[in-house]
Amino acid sequence: MPPPNADRAVLMAAREVLLRDPRATMAAVAEEAGMGVAGLYRRYANKQALLRAVAADNYRRYIAFAEAALSDTDDPWHAFTGFLRQVLDDGLPRLTLALRGEVTFDQGLRDLDKLAVHTTNRLLRGARGSGILRPDVTRTDITVLLEQIGRIDVGDDVRSAALRRRYLALVCDGLRADAASRRLPGPPPHEAELLVGWSGEISSVS
Missing domain, CATH: 1.10.10 (Arc Repressor Mutant, subunit A)
Known part of the structure; x- marks a missing residue:
C-alpha cells in the first residue's frame, strides 16, 4: 500500500x-x-525508521515497474527494456547504493526484497521464454548492470540522465538473444557478492 x-x-x-x-x-x-x-x-x-520507509518505497516503485512490464504482453522486448529504463530514470539503483551501509533491514524490508526478487525472476523467465533475452543472463547480472549505469554522474542531472540512457541502450543490445554469439565468460555474481555492505540478513537487493 x-x-x-x-x-x-x-x-x-x-x-x-x-x-x-x-x-x-x-x-x-x-x-x-x-x-x-x-x-x-x-x-x-528516528533516522533508521525514516531510512526503512525510504527503502520500502524504493522497493514498491521497483516492483510496480516490474509488474507493469509483466502485464505488457504485446512487445516483450519493449516491456523488458522499458522496465530497465524506468528503474534507471526513477533513480532506484542510485538510491539503493546510497542506502547501502546506512539502513538495517527489518522483516518488512526482507519481505519486499523477496517480492522484488520473485517479480524480477518472473520478468526474466518471460523474456527468455519469448526468445528475446540471451539465456545466460541472470537476475544478479541485471542488478549489477543497473547499479553500474546508475552510478553515472557528471554533475549535471539532465546530462547524467542522458548518459545513463545512452549506456543502457548499449547494454540492451548485448542482452538480446540474437547478440549471443557465444556464452558470457565466467559465472554471474553470487548473491553474497551483491550483499557486501548490507545488514539485516536479506537475500538480495534489486
Missing part, C-alpha cells in the same frame, strides 16, 4: 537529500520537506 500524500512528500524529500548525502541528518530532510524537525520525528521515531 502506498504511503499517504503527506508521507509521500516527506519520502520524496528524503530521497533527494539522501541521494546527495546518505549520512544527511533528519534536520536536512525536514528542511527539504518544508517542515519542522519535530514534525518529522512525529512521523518517524
Whole structure:
C-alpha cells in the first residue's frame, strides 16, 4: 500500500537529500520537506525508521515497474527494456547504493526484497521464454548492470540522465538473444557478492 500524500512528500524529500548525502541528518530532510524537525520525528521515531520507509518505497516503485512490464504482453522486448529504463530514470539503483551501509533491514524490508526478487525472476523467465533475452543472463547480472549505469554522474542531472540512457541502450543490445554469439565468460555474481555492505540478513537487493 502506498504511503499517504503527506508521507509521500516527506519520502520524496528524503530521497533527494539522501541521494546527495546518505549520512544527511533528519534536520536536512525536514528542511527539504518544508517542515519542522519535530514534525518529522512525529512521523518517524528516528533516522533508521525514516531510512526503512525510504527503502520500502524504493522497493514498491521497483516492483510496480516490474509488474507493469509483466502485464505488457504485446512487445516483450519493449516491456523488458522499458522496465530497465524506468528503474534507471526513477533513480532506484542510485538510491539503493546510497542506502547501502546506512539502513538495517527489518522483516518488512526482507519481505519486499523477496517480492522484488520473485517479480524480477518472473520478468526474466518471460523474456527468455519469448526468445528475446540471451539465456545466460541472470537476475544478479541485471542488478549489477543497473547499479553500474546508475552510478553515472557528471554533475549535471539532465546530462547524467542522458548518459545513463545512452549506456543502457548499449547494454540492451548485448542482452538480446540474437547478440549471443557465444556464452558470457565466467559465472554471474553470487548473491553474497551483491550483499557486501548490507545488514539485516536479506537475500538480495534489486
